[in-house]
Amino acid sequence: MEAILVDSVLGSLRHFLHRNAIFICERLCAEFPSETNLQLLASCYLHNNQAYAAYYILKGTQMAQSRYLFAISCFQMDLLTEAEAALCPVNEPGAEIPNGAAGHYLLGLIYRYTDRKKSAIHHFKQAFSLDPLLWAAYEELCLLGAAEEATAVFGEAAALCIQKQHLHHGLASQNLQTSIEDRNLVSGRNLSSEDVSPRQLKHMHANNLREIPGNYHGAAMSGATASQSLNSGPSSTGFYNTPSPMVAQLSGVAPPPLCRNVQQNGLNPSTVGNDSSPRSTVNPTIQAPRRKFVDEGKLRKISGRLFSDSGPRRSTRLAGEAGANTNPSGTAVVGNGTIHSSKYLGGAKSGSAAFRSVTVRKGQTLANESFDEGTRQEVFDDSRSYISAATSTSTSTSGDPKSLEQDEATMTIGGVITSTSKIINGAAEVLNLLRTLGEGYRLSCMYRCQDALDVYMKLPHKHYNTGWVLSQVGKAYFELVDYLGADRAFSSARQASPYSLEGMDIYSTVLYHLREDMKLSYLAQELISTDRLAPQSWCAMGNCYSLQKDHETALKNFQRAVQLNSRFAYAHTLCGHEYVALEYFENGIKSYQSALRIDDRHYNSWYGLGMICLRQEKFEFAEHHFRMAFQINPRSSVILCYLGTALHALKRTGEALYMMEKAILADKKNPLPMYEKANILLGLENFDEALEVLEELKEYAPRESSVYALMGKIYKRRNMYDKAMLHFGIALDLKPSAADVATIKAAIEKLHVPDEIEDNL
């Protein structure tokens, strides 16, 4: 009876019938009280968002899994100390953290939210080493500024790890893959024309054999190599005549040989990849369009259908979750597969190429799955861009042309080696993808935005056009102060995944900067209607009001965002900005400090604090805050400019000028540092240079009244009254603010009067 009940519960959970699951599970626990069943009940409650129920059930339990579930419920209820105690009992310092990677990750989050950065970093690293596909851990590391280079992290060790994880899964799952691959082989046969010559395939096999031993070395081929291999083009069988270069490729170095390899009929990068696999982390993220096979479409469709079964299962496996659903039909294929693989070693057929490419696609699919379930179909359809090289040797065992004609069932390329290498290939592909994404994310967290953009560009269109990547790209443009680029990226992101809220708060800020009130209000309305309980929606709404200068309402909206998720740092920062606009400086400081408590790499808050100090004329503090912001984001010309302003206020004019120069270099389009520089030079009584700078500035911003006003001021000091008059006149024509009008007119009146000590002039 117990087994039946458990099955029923699991089934209900799978089908999202939570209430049913809870009911049945309660019966189960009543009938067979055991901790395992309690765990099941708790997980039912957690699925149903009733963390408090799980909390009470699991309080005091000692089994690893129970402790983990208990920690999750505490975490959701915001009881961080209890969660920590559960995961890491105080009186058992040597106890193992339950659930390995996931447990470490949760512990890392707890430490992060309780301000223990070092421990947090340590645990995220642990989590990541235990499960290289735990992207969230890597993300957190990036956010904390402690991430290592993606190539190192998503490299060999990670590959080994994934392989180990998945070799443990039964043959059945492997066989499932192989059976599918066999079917693909069949479909691959349909690819005509650009078949690779048998000769080539023979070489392939030769290499394959050589490479099998090489399977476990793992390698990190640089993205460069990968990009080379993307040059899918016709002809060139040179690759096959040169086994040695292929071996050399194993070390993942030589791009030229790869290029050569790419130039074959039908084989293309997939072949290349074969050779370089398993070490090849020939980046699947290369974007060169593959050679179009005549029947490619057909192949894809077939493979698509096939994959839709295997996809989720394989991806779940890759994601390291327990309980692979083994396909019973797979088992049947096992035996046959092994036999066939050996047979295929001698054969040669273009089918293998297609087969390889198919496998590759599958790998990619899986990678995709990890990130975006929804885009699975796209992946299947768009396999073109997936010229992942990482198809393994054995999987690519070129099928004997004859065998290809055999029935699906018999054509299983099973066998331990095959499936192993398949996993290796799959792992390598996944890691390739993650490596690019990880590198891009890391760079953008370090505010090396141009580099991050370059890295993201290397992704295949498939991945690039997903919501997550496009919003990251948008963020990178935003940090570069290229608001138009950011606008483009974000609107594509909206098109790609209209229900995603990630990064939409930044999008609203971009629109705020561009002063597009129509678009901004449209965005805000859409976000609110999508999810009223997401802080990003309220941030967008608040930005909308702020653009209309209704700071009180904007503040209310930002406060709502804070209420919804008090760990959302940006909402706090925006609150701070509004307080400053309303001149409530103490509250502004408080808001900025809350933001910094949550994320001390949030350089906007440091900037905000610096601005308040500038206004309050606490220049030492201002300089300190701007410097902190500068250390986090050394490339922002705006921060550099303000740092310079603070230094100028402290009368450290040398340093101030130096900062201004840096700011000017950092971003040519920013007119502010030049203006400030002129101001500083004026303060130093260096009139000529100041005028020079301002003349240059006139080219950049011809309709800026303050430039002319400042020039007028300088001419007045030089006693060149005509020029002063001219410039003041132009300044007035450009419609400055009322206060400035008064100032300028006063200056004009007093033109021929020697300078008195006045406030502004």
Add this chain to the structure above:
Amino acid sequence: MATESSEGEEEGKMIGGNQHLVVDDDLREMAKKAAWSVSSCKAGNGVLLLRDDNLDTYWQSDGAQPHLVNIQFLKKVKLQLVVIYVDFKLDESYTPSKISIRAGDGFHNLKEIKTVELVKPTGWVYISLSGNDPRETFVNTFMLQIAILSNHLNGRDTHVRQIKVYGPPPNPIPRQPFQFTSREFITYSSVR
């Protein structure tokens, strides 16, 4: 009712008063952070009621004329407009009739900058502080004093329901001599 004379500022007679407070967008209420004080008040009708945004409550003076409302700012500010809510229908003899506005650095050097005479006002009365000269759009001062010199019907004490003081908004970018007007400058002038 002797009026203090000032150089060049004329008296003005103001009739009526607006029901609604309508102020230009480019003006900001300046006196939130200022120190307000009055020359005298009746218990329960103190200076706070001048700033409570409630038109039903009022400040009632309790001493000799002229009754003074002093506003001291933290630093020198530019002021452009003073708006007072008074209501003859409700207050009759308590309604101010002659008001003098003085400015200066402190109590010792206040100088009158404006005098107005009200005739049965009911509502918001706008008193602009600007002179004729474009140079004198604003009054740059540390302290403002609103003196009620006389009331309607020769009343002794006065009721004032609300006072607001307006000036131009500060430069959003601190430490800049002029405000920015063009898009390029504004885009780069802040981090959000």
